[in-house]
Amino acid sequence: METPYFILDEKSLIENIMRFKEALEKNWSNSKIAYSIKTNSLPWLLKYMCSNDIFAEAVSQEEYDLAVLCGYNASRIVFNGPIKTEKQFEMAVLNGSIVNIDSQGEIDFLKKKKPVIKGYLGIRVNIDPKIFHDEDVEYSEDGFRFGFADKDGHLENVINDLEKIYGHRNFGLHLHCNTVTRSVDAYQAISKYATELIVKYNLKPKYIDIGGGFFGGVPGKPAADDYISAIRQIFDSVIDVNDTMLIIEPGSALSGSIFDFYTSVLDVKDTLKSRIVTTDGSRINIDPLWIKSRYQYDIINLSKNKIIEDQIICGYTCMDHDRIMRIKNQQELMPGDRIVYHKVGNYTITFGGMFIRYYPEIYVKKTSGEIEMIRHRTSVEEYYNIHN
Ligand SMILES: *Cc1c(COP(=O)(O)O)cnc(C)c1O
Numbered sequence: 001m002e003t004p005y006f007i008l009d010e011k012s013l014i015e016n017i018m019r020f021k022e023a024l025e026k027n028w029s030n031s032k033i034a035y036s037i038k039t040n041s042l043p044w045l046l047k048y049m050c051s052n053d054i055f056a057e058a059v060s061q062e063e064y065d066l067a068v069l070c071g072y073n074a075s076r077i078v079f080n081g082p083i084k085t086e087k088q089f090e091m092a093v094l095n096g097s098i099v100n101i102d103s104q105g106e107i108d109f110l111k112k113k114k115p116v117i118k119g120y121l122g123i124r125v126n127i128d129p130k131i132f133h134d135e136d137v138e139y140s141e142d143g144f145r146f147g148f149a150d151k152d153g154h155l156e157n158v159i160n161d162l163e164k165i166y167g168h169r170n171f172g173l174h175l176h177c178n179t180v181t182r183s184v185d186a187y188q189a190i191s192k193y194a195t196e197l198i199v200k201y202n203l204k205p206k207y208i209d210i211g212g213g214f215f216g217g218v219p220g221k222p223a224a225d226d227y228i229s230a231i232r233q234i235f236d237s238v239i240d241v242n243d244t245m246l247i248i249e250p251g252s253a254l255s256g257s258i259f260d261f262y263t264s265v266l267d268v269k270d271t272l273k274s275r276i277v278t279t280d281g282s283r284i285n286i287d288p289l290w291i292k293s294r295y296q297y298d299i300i301n302l303s304k305n306k307i308i309e310d311q312i313i314c315g316y317t318c319m320d321h322d323r324i325m326r327i328k329n330q331q332e333l334m335p336g337d338r339i340v341y342h343k344v345g346n347y348t349i350t351f352g353g354m355f356i357r358y359y360p361e362i363y364v365k366k367t368s369g370e371i372e373m374i375r376h377r378t379s380v381e382e383y384y385n386i387h388n
Pocket residue numbers: 036038039057059080176211212213214249250251252253346
């Protein structure tokens with residue numbers, strides 16, 4: 001197969017899904033997994049999730065419609081985020097989706113229109129960053145962007161507003177928080193915070209949506225059961241898990257570890273100060289946020305050369321900062337050698353845009369060993385048609 005390309009390992013995907021399903025079955029069987037579309041929105045993956053009894057979690061109308069296109073019924077979509085328009089919000093509520101409120105506009109709309117909630121409605125909570133260890137989160141000064149905060153009375157207002165319209169306090173609580181460490185401690189802190197709110201406002205939530213942000217398929221890191229058992233233990237004191245459903249929204253934990261990216265060395269040369277190794281994969285492909293400091297990788301087809309001290313692995317783009325990594329004391333790379341980056345499926349494939357070169361191919365390695373192409377390389381004509 002011609003590089004660059006991604007390859008998805010179906011066996012790893014099945015394992016990641018199984019770990020979470022088993023953890024939920026064991027600790028909180030009244031539960032649902034909703035796959036975070038933004039993490040990797042490849043239609044093949046969404047269809048796979050859909051046929052494996054996994055809901056979809058959308059944060060835009062485009063994602064919502066994509067889920068429908070991939071086979072999802074509205075009742076199996078969790079609709080989140082603060083950018084829903086009135087029309088989109090109403091449509092999702094009337095069609096039976098699980099909708100978590102995250103904007104003042106949604107509250108105003110509910111007050112005005114009082115639509116019948118066919119599915120479920122929940123409130124995104126703006127969690128106080130002080131409940132976490134400092135190293136677990138960012139924005140501890142300014143706080144998180146999403147949801148309604150308790151301390152300033154906003155959350156209470158929302159609860160009261162909804163009670164006035166619908167006559168109960170059974171709304172779901174949406175608690176997704178981006179943590180840096182993905183630590184079990186962070187989920188314990190979130191859970192504890194939620195139990196305090198449940199008691200304080202005498203809530204009977206239909207569901208607890210703990211959000212995403214878990215590790216999955218990464219040896220040495222917490223596994224599904226570590227997270228879910230810790231969460232269950234804390235909620236046990238204030239709710240009956242048979243009455244309250246648990247929703248989890250993993251993205252990275254399902255799709256991160258299952259993709260490898262294959263690249264080839266195109267050229268090797270020395271500049272005044274460095275050995276520059278130009279490859280046909282870019283940082284855009286595997287680190288579009290430009291934040292990674294290391295990769296899990298393997299070098300294959302090595303030309304069995306001598307060890308050299310220092311090589312800078314660069315991407316195909318003509319940007320000087322498209323430097324993927326610096327490798328020390330390794331065999332000297334030559335054109336045609338390959339570098340494979342492992343576990344690069346989250347926030348990469350459908351996040352990095354088309355720049356200089358267009359989207360590479362994606363293959364899936366089936367459990368049978370058979371390899372199938374699930375996305376072809378974007379042609380110049382396709383690029384032209386999108387932009388013209
Ligand atoms: C991004 C996001 C997720 C998924 O996060 P991962 O770190 O990929 O697991 C889940 N829920 C919401 C609301 C999100 O914004």
